[in-house]
Amino acid sequence: MDGIRRVAGEVVRAPFTRRAWRELLYCAAGAIAGVAGFFLVLFTLAPALLISASVLGTVVGLLMIVFVLIMARRLGALHRILLRRVIGYRITAPAPFQRGEGVLGRLDRRLRDRDGWRAVGYAELKLPVAILQGWAVVSVGMGLVDMTYPLVWPLFRNHPAGTRLGPLIAVTPVPDVQVAIDTLPGTLLAVVIGVACVIGGVWLARAIVIADRRLARALLGPSRVSELERTRAIAVEDAAAALRRVERDLHDGAQVRLAAVAMNVGMAQDKTGDAAVRELLDAAQAGLSEALADLRRIARGIHPPVLDNGLADALESLAASSPIPATVRADAARRPSPAIETIGYFCAAELLANAIKHSSANRIEVDIDTRKPDVLRLRVGDDGRGGADPSGGTGLAGLAQRVSTVDGSMTVSSPPGGPTSVTVELPMQMTGRGT
Template identity: 50%
Template sequence: MIGHNEPMMALRRVAFCVAGVVSAVVILALPAVVPGAAVLILWATGTLAEQPAPVVAPVFLVLFPLTVALLVVLATPFGRTTGKWHRFLARRLLGARMDAPPPRRSRRISDGPGWRALGYGVLKVPLAIPEGYGAFCFVFGVVNLSYPLWWPLFRNHPPGTTLGPVWALTPFGMISTRTFAGTFLIAAAGLAMLLVAPWLMRAGVALDLAAMRRLLGPGRVAELTESRAQAIDDAAAMMRRLERDLHDGAQIRLATLAMNLGMATEKLGADGPPPDLDQARELVALAHRGAKEALADLRDLVRGIHPPVLDNGLGDALGTLATSSAIPVEVHVDLPVRPSPAIETIVYFCAAELLANAAKHSRATSIKLTVGGRLTLTVEDDGAGGADPNGPGLSGLARRIAVVDGRMTVTSPPGGPTRVDIHI
C-alpha cells in the first residue's frame, strides 16, 4: 500500500493522467494505422500523382474490410495487453491493486474479459479528457505562476525598447501582456488553474478507477465463483476444526471421566461396605475435575462457533471480546441500523482475528477498535507495524470478507502504527 503522502500522491496522479492521455491518443491512432500506411505507400510510389480517384477507391474497398477483420482478430489480445498495462499503471501510480481476469481459455473470438478490456480502451478516450485537462491545468498552472519570477530576468531591456507581448496558455485561450504588472494577472490565472487541476484529476482518476474495476477486473462471475469456492472451503475447514476440537477436547475428557467413574464404581463394590473407599474417593474427585474441564472445553468451543453475546448486538459482543484481550482495547460502536446476523458474525470474527494478530505481532500497548456507519470496522494499534497484507493471515481475512463484497485496506509502515480498515 502506498502511504498517504499527499504531494507525492498528487505527482503520481499527474503522471497517471499524462499516461492516460498518451493511451487515449494511441488507442485513437491505432485503427488508422493500416489504411494510413497503405495510403502512404501508394503516395510514395507515385500512384496517387496523376489520377488518384480510380486507384484509391479500390484500395480502400479492399483495405477497409481487411482492417475491420484484423481489428476484430486483434481486438481481444490488444484489449488484454492494454488492460494489463493500465492495471500496472494503477498499481504503481495510484496503489490500486486489481486482480487480473482469468487467462483466455481458447483461441476463439468470444473472450469476455478481452472484450471488456477493449471496452475500457474505448472508454479511455472520453476518460482521458478530464484527466488530460487536469494535467494540462497542473503543468501550465505552474508555468503561468512562475511568470513574475522570470520577467525581471529576461525583460530588463533599456526603457523605450519596443517588445512583442509575452503569451501565456490558459484553458480559455492565450493571454498576453507587455508589462510586469500583467504577469501577475497570468500568475493569478496560473493559481486558479493549479487550484482546479487536482479536482479535475481526482474526478478523472476516480471515474477511471471505477471503469477499471468494472472492466479490467476478473469480472463479476469470476469474483463470485472465487468467493463461493472460498465460502465452501471455509465451511469445510470450520467443520474439520470443530471435529478436531471435539475429538481431542470434550470427547476425550468425557471418555476419561467415564473411565474414572467406572473404576470408582468398582472400588465402591456392588453392595455392603466399600472395599477401597479412599481410592474410590480419589477417583470420584478426579472425575469431578474432569467433568468441569469438559464443561470449560465445551464452553470455549460453543463461543467459537457463535458467541451467544452476539445476539445482543455488536456493541456488547465486541466489548466482551475486548475484555479478553491481552492488550487494552478501546471499543467504539456506532451503528444507526443493526446489520444482519451474518454480517455481525463476520465483523465479530474479523475483529477477533485482528485483535489476536495485534496481540501476537504488534507489541502494541493499546488498540482502538471502531465500528461505524455503513459498516466500517477499523482496528488501530500503536505497535511496531510491518504487517504484510499479502501474508497468510491478512490475505485469508481479505478473501473471507470478499465473500460478502467487503474490502480491506492495511496501512502498516515499518515502525508502526498499524491500521486495518474493513468496509462491508
C-alpha cells in the first residue's frame, strides 16, 4: 500500500517539478528543430543522390551531398546545445572535420566523413521522436486549457436565461476524442480530462527525452571507432612523450652523474701510489666507461637527440654511420607529429640495419617525402642480392605490424638478384587526434 501511495504521489507531483517543465521546453524546441532538420536533409539528400547518379550531374550531386553533410553536422551541434542548455545533458562533440589537401582531397574526406553521415542518420530518425515530443507538448497545453474551464464558464457564460450557446469543448490530444461541456458542474469533467492530459504529457515527455538522449549520444557523439582511434592516438603520443622524457633524464641525469664519478675515479688514480688500489680504480674506470657507452646506446635507442632537429637530419646521421655508402634524399616540407616522426626514424634504422646485414649491397638510398597529402612516405632501397621476404622471419613482418598500429602500410619489392625497395607510408598525424 505504501508503495502504491509513493508511486501515485510521484506521478501527481511530476508536473510541479522544474525537471518536467525543462523537459517540455526541450520537447518543444526539439520538435521544431527535428521536423525542420528532417525535411531539410531529406529534400536535399534525395535529389543529390539522384543527380549524382547521372553522368552529367555527378559533380553537382556530390557537391549537394557535401552540403547535406555539413548541414547535418550543424544540426547535430544544435541538438547537442539544446540538450546541454535546456536539460543539462552533455554529449561530447565528435572530432572536428579536417580538410584534405586540394579540391579532390577535401571532397574525398567530406564524402567519407563518418560523423557527418551519422548526423544525417540522426536527422532522419529524429522525425518520429520529434512527433512524439510535439504530441507531449500539445497534450500538456490542451490539458492546461481544459483546466481553466471552471473559470471560463462564469466569466464568459454568464448570459440571461433562455440564451442558447454552443457547448464548451474539452479538447484532448487524441484525434476525434472531444467532450462537450454544457453546464458549470460539467466543467469539473474538463478539469479531470485536463489533469490527465497534463500528467500524461509530462511523463510522455520524460520518456521521449530519455530515448532522444540515447539516440543523440549514439549518433551525435564520438563513434566507438572514433573513440578508439582517439584513445589510441593519445596513448601513442603519450608514450612517445614519455620516451623523450626518459631519454632526457638519462642524458641530463644518469649520464652526467656517471661522467662525474668517472672523473673522480680518474683523479683518485692520479693521487694514489698503491698499486693494488690503482688496479681497482682502473677496473672501476673501465666499468664506468662501458656503463656510459651502454647508457648512451640505450638513450639513442629510446629517442635519438638528433631527431629533435627533424627526420631528415636524423636519417643523415644514420646514413653517415653506415658501413655501406648511403645517401638520403628528403622532400619533406612539413614535419609529422613527434610520435610519427619517431616511428619513421626507427623504421628507417631497422631497414638500414637489415640492408647492411643481409643485402651485400654497394649502395643504399633513403628517400622521404610528404608530397602525398597527409602522408609521410619513407623508402629504403639497395642494389644488393634481393630476396627479402616479410614472411621469412627477417624482421619485416614485425616492422609491418608496428607500422599498422598507426594505420600505416609497408610494401616490399625484392626479387631474387635485387634490387630491394621497401616503402613505408605513415600518416602525418595520428588518426583521432584532432581529426
